[in-house]
Amino acid sequence: xxxxxxxxxxxxxxxxxxxxxxPAFDVAGLGMQMALRQIGFDARTSVPAARPVAxxxxxxPDRALRHRDWLLAVGERQRSLSPIAGDIPRMRxxxxxxxxxxxxxxxRPVVMEGAIADWPALSRWTPDYLRKAIGSAPVECQxxxxxxxxxxxxxxxxxxxxxxxRFMDLIAPGGAANDAYITAYNSGANAAAFAPLFADVRPIxxxxxxxxxxxxxxxxxxxxxLHFDLTNNLLVQAIGxxxxxxxxPSETRYLAHNRHVxxxxxxITSPDHLARHPxxxxxxxxxxxxxxxxxxxxxxxxxxxxxxxxxxxxxxxxNFLWPNDAFETFPSQ
Ligand SMILES: O=C(O)CCC(=O)C(=O)O
Numbered sequence: 001x002x003x004x005x006x007x008x009x010x011x012x013x014x015x016x017x018x019x020x021x022x023p024a025f026d027v028a029g030l031g032m033q034m035a036l037r038q039i040g041f042d043a044r045t046s047v048p049a050a051r052p053v054a055x056x057x058x059x060x061p062d063r064a065l066r067h068r069d070w071l072l073a074v075g076e077r078q079r080s081l082s083p084i085a086g087d088i089p090r091m092r093x094x095x096x097x098x099x100x101x102x103x104x105x106x107x108r109p110v111v112m113e114g115a116i117a118d119w120p121a122l123s124r125w126t127p128d129y130l131r132k133a134i135g136s137a138p139v140e141c142q143x144x145x146x147x148x149x150x151x152x153x154x155x156x157x158x159x160x161x162x163x164x165x166r167f168m169d170l171i172a173p174g175g176a177a178n179d180a181y182i183t184a185y186n187s188g189a190n191a192a193a194f195a196p197l198f199a200d201v202r203p204i205x206x207x208x209x210x211x212x213x214x215x216x217x218x219x220x221x222x223x224x225x226l227h228f229d230l231t232n233n234l235l236v237q238a239i240g241x242x243x244x245x246x247x248x249p250s251e252t253r254y255l256a257h258n259r260h261v262x263x264x265x266x267x268i269t270s271p272d273h274l275a276r277h278p279x280x281x282x283x284x285x286x287x288x289x290x291x292x293x294x295x296x297x298x299x300x301x302x303x304x305x306x307x308x309x310x311x312x313x314x315x316x317x318x319n320f321l322w323p324n325d326a327f328e329t330f331p332s333q
Pocket of ligand 1: 184216222223224229233235242304306307314316
């Protein structure tokens, strides 16, 4: 913890990469906070309602689009000057107010290390425990993904329902790898089967309203290709390690974005994919390892791809304390 001149305690920022020395947590600067106080602004009491997002009535001219891309590129380069604004920091004990001010509202990702260290799930959710708790209750999962390079775009065609213990047999070591995965997309159908597991989790009160998360269960080797979400998302890692690559929305022009929320560059780390989409080499990207107990905030519009390095159980949440309705105005055409 870093003690600040106003007596407030703020969490220390942790190094994203061991080689980088990171400064004490001075987000947005005390100077800015003092200036805001001088004009009577107190973030603790004033969280303004989100302004509506209006779609333009006429097509946006090419010139305006070129200016927009220029401005996005300049902004990203400017952010890269700062290890806080321009990186994905790893934090501990991040109060809700600091999360809102420095990450949720500005739309910057952050890892919150050890944020769910007190959840019984972390020690309990072994494959054996899950088999006992859920048994042969029917669960919906995504299956047959190996046969279709666009398994995420066509996710409806990969839905299948089977007893949970059969799913666990399917993904046992040496088994399905990326072929079978229980994802958030299946969570509506799986609420009853997974209900016993929610005795092992705790509410995340600084950031979320009370609601169950959406469960992702899969073996080492599941891969979710490069895409962005239409909501702000909180990824909460209970079991296993996942490796994510994130790309800021400002880099979209490099990512062959032709279909819905997906990039034609499925894997931005793959030499083959980069050879097919050489522009993607120019995109600024960040690697994040999410370990048991960690949470990652991914703001709406941030590209990400996710690889499970081990058997993994993760939850995702979108029920933030603050507005999260960007999907309502997404221009899908
Ligand atoms: O963990 C995964 O495989 C994908 C998670 C993800 O992309 C998401 O929640 O948007």
